[in-house]
Amino acid sequence: MSPQVETEGLVYRLTCYFKDPIRRNTFLEKSSIYLILFFVFLVATIASPVFIKARNILNVIRLASILGVVTVGQTFVILGGGIDLSVASVMALMSILSANMMEGKNELVLPVSLFCLGVAILIGLANGLLVAKLRIPPFITTLGMLLMVQGFRFIYSGGMPKGSIPDDLRILGRDLFLRIPVATWICIAVGFISWLILSSTTLGRSIYAVGGNRRCAYLSGIKVERVQIVTYVLSSFWAGFAGLLLTGWIGVADNWLGRGYELDSIAAVVIGGSVLTGGKGSVWGSLAGALMLAILYNIVVLLGLDVEMQRIVKGLVIISAVALYRRLSVR
Numbered sequence: 001m002s003p004q005v006e007t008e009g010l011v012y013r014l015t016c017y018f019k020d021p022i023r024r025n026t027f028l029e030k031s032s033i034y035l036i037l038f039f040v041f042l043v044a045t046i047a048s049p050v051f052i053k054a055r056n057i058l059n060v061i062r063l064a065s066i067l068g069v070v071t072v073g074q075t076f077v078i079l080g081g082g083i084d085l086s087v088a089s090v091m092a093l094m095s096i097l098s099a100n101m102m103e104g105k106n107e108l109v110l111p112v113s114l115f116c117l118g119v120a121i122l123i124g125l126a127n128g129l130l131v132a133k134l135r136i137p138p139f140i141t142t143l144g145m146l147l148m149v150q151g152f153r154f155i156y157s158g159g160m161p162k163g164s165i166p167d168d169l170r171i172l173g174r175d176l177f178l179r180i181p182v183a184t185w186i187c188i189a190v191g192f193i194s195w196l197i198l199s200s201t202t203l204g205r206s207i208y209a210v211g212g213n214r215r216c217a218y219l220s221g222i223k224v225e226r227v228q229i230v231t232y233v234l235s236s237f238w239a240g241f242a243g244l245l246l247t248g249w250i251g252v253a254d255n256w257l258g259r260g261y262e263l264d265s266i267a268a269v270v271i272g273g274s275v276l277t278g279g280k281g282s283v284w285g286s287l288a289g290a291l292m293l294a295i296l297y298n299i300v301v302l303l304g305l306d307v308e309m310q311r312i313v314k315g316l317v318i319i320s321a322v323a324l325y326r327r328l329s330v331r
Contacts, residue, residue, distance in 0.1 A: 032324060033272055033288045037295075044295050048302040056298065058181060062173075064294035065187035066245050067264055068287045071272075072187075072194045073238030074265040075286045079198070080231040081211040081278030082131060082138040087239035087265060089149040090120050091258030094243030096153050099163035099253030106168040113169070117240050123149060124236025128229030146262070153255055161253035173248025183245050187287070190238065195283045207231060211278025267314055268293055271321040292317070 044051045051057075070087050077084045094116045101112045123145060130141045175182050198204035206227045209217040218224050239261075246257055266276075272289035274281025296317065300309050 033285050033292075033321075036321075036324075037288050037292050040292055040295055044299040047299055050302050051299060056302070058176075060294050060298050061184050061291070062181040062249065063297075064287075064291040065181060065183040066173075066242050066249065067261065067268065067294060068187040068290040069190050069242040069245065070239050070258075070261050070265045071268040071286045071290045072190050072283055073235035073242075075269050075272075075274060075281060075283055076194070076198075076207060076231040077138075077235045078266070078269050078274050078276060079211045079278055079281050080207045080228055081214065082228065082231060083142065083266065083276070084127065084232060084235045084239075085139065085142040085262045086123065086127065086145040086149060087235060087242075088258040088261040089146040089153075090123055090236055090239040091243030091246060091261060092255055093123075093149055093153050094120065094240050095247040095253045095257040096157050096161055096255060098169065098244060098247055099161060099165055100157070102163060102166050102169070104164035104166050106166045109166050109168045113244055116244065117237060120236045120240025120243075121233055124233035125229065127236065128232035131232065132225035132228040157253075157255060159255070161255060163253060165247060165251050165253070169244065169248040170251055171248065173245050173250070183249065186245065190241075191283050191287050198283060203227070203230065208279055211280075213279070264293060264314075265290075267318050270318055273321075289321075 070091070074084055074087065097116050097119065098112055101115070102108045127138075127142055127145055130136045131138050172182055172186070177185055198207065206217065206222045207230075209220065209222055210224050210227045214224055217227075239258075242261075243258060247253065250257070268289035269281065269286045270276065270289070271292060272281065272285030272287070274286065293314065296313050297310050300313060
């Protein structure tokens with residue numbers, strides 16, 4: 001078959017595909033986040049010449065990568081029909097614990113990091129048990145956990161963070177590999193692993209089923225409570241990991257590290273096409289949402305606008321994204 005005939009055949013098949021309104025709208029719904037992301041990138045490039053400079057781009061993707069790791073964990077919870085407001089508090093706890101216990105010693109980075117992640121897992125396990133076993137609403141559970149972890153941080157640190165961050169931990173937050181931030185490579189790996197879990201494992205299919213219809217999932221033989229617990233453990237684990245990355249980037253301990261990431265991660269998941277009722281969404285869409293938020297925040301700063309404009313921009317983007325997905329779903 002000649003190349004011309006193959007090309008004409010491909011064009012014909014694509015034309016037939018997009019003539020079907022259901023297929024066309026499904027394609028638009030799944031790809032709209034990436035089209036909007038490309039549009040936002042173009043607008044940012046035009047709005048400020050500084051945006052496209054290498055140093056600024058590195059800062060944007062580094063910020064997006066750390067937010068992306070938190071967002072991946074939040075995606076698991078939201079797909080399962082829950083929500084996790086404690087992620088930012090977990091991130092700050094990782095900062096306080098790591099700085100105080102590592103004391104600037106490189107040889108302590110691995111054991112202390114594993115200990116910190118173990119603490120994060122325990123927090124996620126507590127969230128999951130309260131939601132799944134006691135049937136406490138996720139919003140109330142994770143809000144209460146946020147306050148308890150915050151209180152523990154201030155008691156542990158006495159209100160004044162102590163210790164210092166070793167150079168080996170700062171590598172994760174600041175260094176480059178093949179001219180790309182190490183944090184970005186880590187985020188890509190986290191996204192790929194999570195995508196495999198959701199798309200190719202029984203656990204992934206169970207999460208979608210529980211979020212889509214808890215009752216039907218239970219009648220289908222799925223261990224609903226176990227699935228819910230796992231989603232909260234994964235969310236807290238990735239939040240803890242992101243806290244270590246952010247600590248390495250900033251280089252100091254901070255009792256308020258990651259403040260606002262709980263809402264930003266939820267916003268990124270929603271912008272990426274997930275629905276808060278659960279059962280619908282993807283990891284890659286959530287990561288695209290995180291990158292879009294990072295670009296929007298960056299351009300607000302570059303344009304010299306008031307920082308409070310970030311809140312306005314965030315609200316407009318969330319409302320617009322939800323309205324778009326709702327419109328496409330209805331069609």
